[in-house]
Amino acid sequence: MLNIFFPNLCISCHNPSSEQLLCNLCSSEIKLINTTNICISCGIPFNLFSESTFIKGHKCDSCIRETVNFNKCRSIARYDGTLRELLHRFKYKKKLGVGNFFIKLILDNFPKDLKGFDLVMPVPLHIRKLREREYNQSAVLVNSLSRKLNCEKDLFSLVKSRETEPQINFKNSNMRKKIS
Numbered sequence: 001m002l003n004i005f006f007p008n009l010c011i012s013c014h015n016p017s018s019e020q021l022l023c024n025l026c027s028s029e030i031k032l033i034n035t036t037n038i039c040i041s042c043g044i045p046f047n048l049f050s051e052s053t054f055i056k057g058h059k060c061d062s063c064i065r066e067t068v069n070f071n072k073c074r075s076i077a078r079y080d081g082t083l084r085e086l087l088h089r090f091k092y093k094k095k096l097g098v099g100n101f102f103i104k105l106i107l108d109n110f111p112k113d114l115k116g117f118d119l120v121m122p123v124p125l126h127i128r129k130l131r132e133r134e135y136n137q138s139a140v141l142v143n144s145l146s147r148k149l150n151c152e153k154d155l156f157s158l159v160k161s162r163e164t165e166p167q168i169n170f171k172n173s174n175m176r177k178k179i180s
Contacts, residue, residue, distance in 0.1 A: 010023035013025070013026055021100070022082075026082050031081075031083075032109055042068065092133070103144045126163040
């Protein structure tokens with residue numbers, strides 16, 4: 001009876017949905033990353049860029065040529081279309097409820113090669129950006145994920161000490177690297 005007056009609506013297109021968060025059409029637009037075809041270091045899918053070739057269990061051209069300051073980096077899905085729009089709502093339009101979708105997406109597709117960690121930390125925001133947004137979206141996710149992954153969280157050890165241009169303003173990874 002409640003579904004008649006309060007139907008489940010897709011959080012992306014706002015059409016009625018029998019699913020809990022996304023309708024089938026919007027859900028099908030999210031491109032998950034197959035963790036068997038990725039660089040073992042940065043997690044970029046092979047053949048995403050023309051210079052990459054697939055060799056299972058190896059690094060991509062960029063990670064071979066350049067020193068990286070991490071052991072592993074993984075992404076759940078491609079940053080485009082529906083996923084990009086939902087992330088922008090969560091990050092810039094204060095739609096914190098969309099965070100539940102991201103928690104579910106992460107937990108349902110958690111990379112199997114990420115094991116043996118006991119702490120999660122959010123990416124810090126500069127204090128000016130935090131005041132502007134009023135919350136750190138990655139800290140919101142870390143709060144829920146730490147409980148669901150049964151690990152500790154540390155919200156304060158990483159600090160962004162200088163304000164930088166948003167990465168979205170840069171066209172390629174070389175320009176992003178120059179600001180970090």
